[in-house]
Amino acid sequence: MTSAPLRLIALDEEDLVVISANLQDAVFLSRDLTYRAPKGDGDNRLGQFEISANRLVSGSKGWFFKKSARRRATLIVKRVTTIRSVGVDRENDQEVHNLLAIQFERNGEGPDGSLIFVLSGGAEIILDVETIELSLADVSESWQGGRTPHHPG
Template identity: 45%
Template sequence: MTDLKLLSLDNDDLTILSAHMQDAVFKPGDVDYTPRAGIFSVAVNRFVWEKAKRKDKSFERRRAVLTIKRVQAVRSIGFDRTDKEQVLNLLALNFNQKGEGPDGTLELVCAAGATIALDIECIEVQLADVGGAWETTSRPNHSDA
């Protein structure tokens, strides 16, 4: 399989990118924010949902980088940012537009009530696989049972 590379410039694109990021895991130590450049990035272990529908008993994860540009501020709730080794499980990327313009808040919504909120000028999000795939026997389960 070729490496995944996606660019999101609007909310429709972001919905597709979010689906590819669902169940990506990362640690606060994998997060980088450069305020002067307005760039937020996080290195994740992405679950490869595009191959998960197969009947195989094994699945894949890939190392990927999510980069968000035009970031004005970053906030987090629901986890200890100083604990660089805790594992966060990303559930979705949500954009809340402020008004008529392109600016708003992009949320990285994680399990257990953890969220990273980014105030952005507009949606400019990139996702790129940066490493080879590795096998996992665990498939994320979202049943309510």
Template identity: 40%
Template structure:
């Protein structure tokens, strides 16, 4: 599989980016807000869903958001930089168009809210691929 490079400029694009980043593991130390550049960036180890059922593997992946006006976190302790977060989804709450908030949801209720001028995000696979110990599984409520 070729490395992915995806851009998001609207909520639908962001949903695609979210699907590829679902179950990425991210160290707290690998989350960065650069207010002078109005950029929020992270490096994670995403589960390679494109590999299908044939193999379980992870890839080193970077993701950054541009035009970030402010960042708020909940449930993330920056004093523990080696703590691991499991990214579940990225959603968008619209504000006064084209602004809004990109919200990164992590397991255990932690989240990061990026107040953005508009959606402008890029995800790029950066390098190594390795075998994952297991395939992520989620409890799904049945109606």
């Protein structure tokens, strides 16, 4: 039995925790990252960042073992003012990344802050945003994903 496609929106830090949990252990290549630069005035003065990733779908049960399945999903982050990265080779579009978590660091009392995409190997993608506004949607059916990630601790 296939579960329904996931469709989520995050407009605050509580919502972000749900999206982060659903993207834990998602894998993607550098070429799967897209940034649409700002154009003009109003909301068009802000950029948009997208990640197309293979997210882990938990709870798929096999005959004896829990099996790992994945689904292609797209995460869209709106209201982006700047983007930077640490430990990501932007020249290598074949570099594989594993997303561990998405965190938010607020700037003072306002709604603006930084979304930090924590990647394996100590890498990070940091998006400065006017406010939290993300959407996550599955864009494919599930497929068998091989080994299930293990997090010691």
